[in-house]
Amino acid sequence: MTSTAPPARPRDDGAAPARNTTSASRDRSQRPLRPVLVVLVLGLGGTLLLGLSFGSARIPLTEVWGILLADVIPGLGQQDVSAMRQAIVIESRLPRVLLSMVVGACLAVAGAVAQAVTRNPLADPYLLGVSAGAGFGVVTVVVLGFGVGAVGAYTLPLAAFLGALVPLLLVLLLSGAGRDATMLILLGVAVGQIFQALITFALLVIADDHEIAGVLHWQAGGFGDARWGFLPAPTLSLVLVATVVILGARWLNLLQVGDEGAGALGMNVQRFRLLMLVAVSLLTGTAVAVAGGIGFIGLIVPHAAVFLVGSNARRSIPVAALVGALALALADLVARALTPATEFPVGVVTALVGAPVFVYMLYRRRRKM
Amino acid sequence: MPPTPAMRLLSPALAALLLASACQSRATENDADPAIEVTSCDRTQILDEPPERIVSLNTQVTETLIDLGVDDRIVGIGWERYDHPEQYTDAYSALNGLADTHPTLEQILEVEPDLVIGGQSSSFDPQEGRSREDLESHGIATYLFAEGCPDGDLELEEVIADFERLGTVLGIEDTAEEFAADMSTDLEAVEDQLAAADVEPVPTFFYRSGERTASTNNSDGIRQMIPDLAGTRNVFAELDDRVAEVSWEQVGENDPEAIVIFEMGSDDGTIDDKINFLKEQPIAQHTEAVQEERFASVSLRELYQGPRMVGAAQRLAEDLHPEAFA
Numbered sequence: 001m002t003s004t005a006p007p008a009r010p011r012d013d014g015a016a017p018a019r020n021t022t023s024a025s026r027d028r029s030q031r032p033l034r035p036v037l038v039v040l041v042l043g044l045g046g047t048l049l050l051g052l053s054f055g056s057a058r059i060p061l062t063e064v065w066g067i068l069l070a071d072v073i074p075g076l077g078q079q080d081v082s083a084m085r086q087a088i089v090i091e092s093r094l095p096r097v098l099l100s101m102v103v104g105a106c107l108a109v110a111g112a113v114a115q116a117v118t119r120n121p122l123a124d125p126y127l128l129g130v131s132a133g134a135g136f137g138v139v140t141v142v143v144l145g146f147g148v149g150a151v152g153a154y155t156l157p158l159a160a161f162l163g164a165l166v167p168l169l170l171v172l173l174l175s176g177a178g179r180d181a182t183m184l185i186l187l188g189v190a191v192g193q194i195f196q197a198l199i200t201f202a203l204l205v206i207a208d209d210h211e212i213a214g215v216l217h218w219q220a221g222g223f224g225d226a227r228w229g230f231l232p233a234p235t236l237s238l239v240l241v242a243t244v245v246i247l248g249a250r251w252l253n254l255l256q257v258g259d260e261g262a263g264a265l266g267m268n269v270q271r272f273r274l275l276m277l278v279a280v281s282l283l284t285g286t287a288v289a290v291a292g293g294i295g296f297i298g299l300i301v302p303h304a305a306v307f308l309v310g311s312n313a314r315r316s317i318p319v320a321a322l323v324g325a326l327a328l329a330l331a332d333l334v335a336r337a338l339t340p341a342t343e344f345p346v347g348v349v350t351a352l353v354g355a356p357v358f359v360y361m362l363y364r365r366r367r368k369m
Numbered sequence: 370m371p372p373t374p375a376m377r378l379l380s381p382a383l384a385a386l387l388l389a390s391a392c393q394s395r396a397t398e399n400d401a402d403p404a405i406e407v408t409s410c411d412r413t414q415i416l417d418e419p420p421e422r423i424v425s426l427n428t429q430v431t432e433t434l435i436d437l438g439v440d441d442r443i444v445g446i447g448w449e450r451y452d453h454p455e456q457y458t459d460a461y462s463a464l465n466g467l468a469d470t471h472p473t474l475e476q477i478l479e480v481e482p483d484l485v486i487g488g489q490s491s492s493f494d495p496q497e498g499r500s501r502e503d504l505e506s507h508g509i510a511t512y513l514f515a516e517g518c519p520d521g522d523l524e525l526e527e528v529i530a531d532f533e534r535l536g537t538v539l540g541i542e543d544t545a546e547e548f549a550a551d552m553s554t555d556l557e558a559v560e561d562q563l564a565a566a567d568v569e570p571v572p573t574f575f576y577r578s579g580e581r582t583a584s585t586n587n588s589d590g591i592r593q594m595i596p597d598l599a600g601t602r603n604v605f606a607e608l609d610d611r612v613a614e615v616s617w618e619q620v621g622e623n624d625p626e627a628i629v630i631f632e633m634g635s636d637d638g639t640i641d642d643k644i645n646f647l648k649e650q651p652i653a654q655h656t657e658a659v660q661e662e663r664f665a666s667v668s669l670r671e672l673y674q675g676p677r678m679v680g681a682a683q684r685l686a687e688d689l690h691p692e693a694f695a
Contacts, residue, residue, distance in 0.1 A: 055616070055618045056615075056616040056619050057616075057618035057619060057621060057622040083655050084621050084622075084624060084652070084655045085621075087621065087651055087652050088618050088622075088652055091652065092617065092618065092651045092652050095651075153580060153646055153650070156580060208470070208633075210577070210578065210584075210633050213584070214578060214579065217579070217581060217582070217614070218581070222581045222582070223581070224580075224581035224582045224616055224617060225580045225581040225582075225617075225650075227650075227651045228651075292581075336616075341608070341613075341615060341616070341619060342582060342613060342614045342615050342616055342619070343581065343582045343614060343616050
């Protein structure tokens with residue numbers, strides 16, 4: 001994860017003394033970054049503990065701690081717990097909380113980058129049709145029966161990931177490797193619609209009730225099948241993309257002045273944008289593969305990050321990653337706590353909680369304008 | 370004769386009138402060919418004579434009709450392309466398939482049936498324009514298997530009685546009675562054999578499908594009747610919904626000693642795929658059932674009200690309690 005705190009630097013060095021200005025956004029970009037990061041990391045720690053402690057099986061807290069202690073320091077902690085409960089805590093809950101954090105961070109960073117390179121506050125990680133493509137990958141397995149069980153529990157994630165790449169490649173091919181940004185996004189929307197139509201067709205015409213339920217479940221998103229094996233791919237892509245993005249934060253900031261301005265300053269805007277959108281799709285593809293279609297994190301968290309620390313990408317992207325991790329892990333906690341016997345789709349939680357928060361943020365901003 | 374619009378409007382009233390006077394008319398007029406009055410799932414139909422043109426909406430209905438020897442009266446079936454069990458493939462090949470799933474109202478009307486038989490409540494889905502009322506308004510009688518009645522819970526006796534009732538509708542009382550009696554005898558034999566070996570019902574997890582969560586059944590309805598008879602106890606019997614998603618943590622906490630895997634008739638994986646999944650699922654792999662590899666499988670279609678129930682009961686009992694059949 002992106003835990004290295006980048007130096008706190010004001011967005012525009014040498015601008016008018018920020019302390020005297022009344023602009024809220026400028027205040028935020030002057031706000032020291034470290035306390036924000038500390039609070040977020042502490043929040044993640046707390047959420048990890050909560051996520052390990054609660055689930056649909058009621059395991060007494062002392063037992064959970066005993067299991068964890070025994071796992072960290074062999075010989076210590078509770079020794080007489082059943083293998084079952086040990087598996088629930090160590091093999092299921094622990095990777096689950098970590099996975100929800102990694103996926104949350106992936107989606108938030110992807111959303112932040114997508115919004116920056118398109119200069120569109122409504123852009124989300126799925127803008128190049130990744131979500132619909134991944135959904136179609138799942139449909140080919142669940143409904144059409146291609147490659148069922150080929151790689152066991154990894155079949156659906158793999159199908160989703162491969163499916164996610166198809167619209168991306170199509171869009172890049174059709175747009176002439178992304179020379180025109182608007183063209184790229186419009187193609188993304190169009191290709192996404194085609195795959196969505198194919199999904200609807202497969203569900204309504206070919207699938208039976210049971211298969212429809214399976215695909216809808218996947219689309220609603222969730223971490224009920226989390227395991228250690230799901231963690232490496234999204235973690236790797238997160239580390240890779242986050243590093244590239246933070247190193248390239250200067251260019252992301254530069255894009256805020258517009259394509260022409262950035263070009264005049266010597267930047268290859270088209271190539272940079274293409275690289276960033278490919279990065280977004282890879283990030284989203286790995287996230288969608290293990291978690292299904294989770295909405296709203298990628299749309300709303302980047303705005304929350306800007307709200308917290310201002311719009312300098314060097315500050316807002318790491319904060320977005322941490323806020324995304326925290327938000328999705330908490331949403332998954334709610335999803336598990338809401339209905340003890342079963343799992344509530346986490347995508348429903350993120351939308352139900354995320355949308356009102358989004359509205360509130362917009363309302364606050366309007367009042368300040 | 371196709372019903373005129375006026376007849377269609379009148380027919381509900383007419384039916385009520387007929388119903389009210391049915392006993393009376395039979396007694397007073399001394400009709401040589403009395404009307405058949407039959408009530409299935411709270412809807413009463415009056416037939417002048419045993420139906421000769423039947424549409425069967427579901428596979429278990431079709432298979433029942435084949436076993437009853439009236440498949441020559443079938444003019445159309447739904448779910449035509451399912452993998453049919455071997456003993457029925459010949460009979461199926463002679464039948465007129467209307468649709469891969471449920472036929473539409475138009476497809477049904479086209480073959481001009483006088484009786485449409487459904488196996489489940491979804492067979493007569495009003496949203497697809499195929500409700501019993503819709504069909505009856507076209508002058509077509511309907512019969513719904515006891516399994517499809519809204520009130521759900523079923524005892525074996527009711528199922529047996531339902532087959533006998535179907536025999537009355539079709540005018541083959543004796544054949545149907547024999548069919549029902551054989552089924553009853555065979556199922557009781559399974560029960561008796563388990564009882565003779567002092568078999569306790571084994572705590573069982575019924576796994577339909579699902580990776581993120583596990584789809585399972587509660588113990589309502591006919592789906593549980595056969596497995597229970599074969600010596601299982603559903604660990605999720607008390608769930609509110611007939612089909613519900615449970616978390617793997619819940620599966621682990623209930624620690625089932627056996628797992629019955631449903632073959633859903635879908636493309637989402639074979640029994641072996643599902644067993645392999647359970648063996649590597651972080652929590653499920655630690656259940657006693659998976660550790661001891663005490664698996665059995667059953668097709669959802671075998672548990673529907675139909676002749677395949679018998680084979681399913683025998684197989685489940687033998688797979689889960691081999692000691693009783695040694």
